[in-house]
Amino acid sequence: MAAAGVSGQHPAHVDRVWTIPNLLSMLRLVGVPVFLWAILSKHDTLALVLLMVSGFTDYLDGKIARTFGMVSKLGEVLDPIADRLYIFATLLGLGIREIVPWWLIGVIVAREIFMIVLLLFARRDGLRELPVHFVGKAATFNLLYSFPCLLLGEGSGTLADWARPIGWGFALWGVGLYWVAGLMYAVQLRRFHAAVLRFAR
Template sequence: MAREAVATGTADRVWTIPNVLSMLRLLGLPVFLWAILTHRDGLALLVLMGSGISDYLDGKIARSFGLVSNLGAVLDPVADRLYILTTLLGLAWREIIPWWLVVVLIGREVFLTVLLLIARTRGLRELPVHFVGKAATFNLLYAFPLLLLADGTGTPATWARPIGWGFAWWGVVLYWVAGLMYAAQLRRYLRAARSSPV
């Protein structure tokens, strides 16, 4: 992603539309947490929906208009992970989702952090982002507002429940598949590094 930014001459730009969208997503985090903990579900739902839409838009705008930047390459995944973590904890606190789901998803983040630490000791700054990881994040960011909506009553809640859990299960599976793919990538890199002449 950083190479793409250098090619378009926007690597060091800060105030781009995609970056502003990512910053706004981060600013929405405390609002969401306050809303869900105080049972203001309408506001929490709006913030979550806004997060999912802006996550799609910032990447789309960055690629379409050559606005990919180094800051954006950091902000976007950080915003994704913080939203997932905050939403998981908020929904579990409200008993909308089970705590084991929190453990499974946080466990994957711990696993990925260990991989990244190993990669950095071998000279790699980061692991390349691939489609499966983005698909997993997409599924989870769409699952959470649906599961929050499903906590209510009436027809919308009835429809939202199976769809929300469908997105959640796909997200969990793809999240771990992506983690294992990162592990395989790192293993191949380490093997190549060992076999190459010094």
């Protein structure tokens, strides 16, 4: 992932588009509809491969961006978009196939709506975007790693028996951290708003 705080270290690259990390993020975006088709068509092997490739390229694009100074504004936008699209595509597919309950999907969607409202308030105070922090990244990591395990857990045998509880562990931790991150953003935004009001006086 391309960390927002790193971009200032490489200002010469901030407006570049055709970088390896950006191409990897674009590749992940192209894979979203293919993955959704695979999971809905019950081509679980293909779906698992796409999920693993997505997870690996998610790690790789951030590593390359930070190591070789390829952090860019476009990458900071593409990376979280790709993460969220994979999360929602996976949840939709798993929900339709009744692998995960719809209440879990509702909790995650509610958090995204909460974040949209926070972003609207942030822009009112002059913030264009909310800073990325570790808890939010940890939540995304847990959710993205829960999905292959949950999909494997639909099978039979020892591997499925191990994958199922591990997948649910990742999923529940991911949802919990997702909301913790959202509440942390709300606290930060409240403090920023109070500072804006004090400055305006």
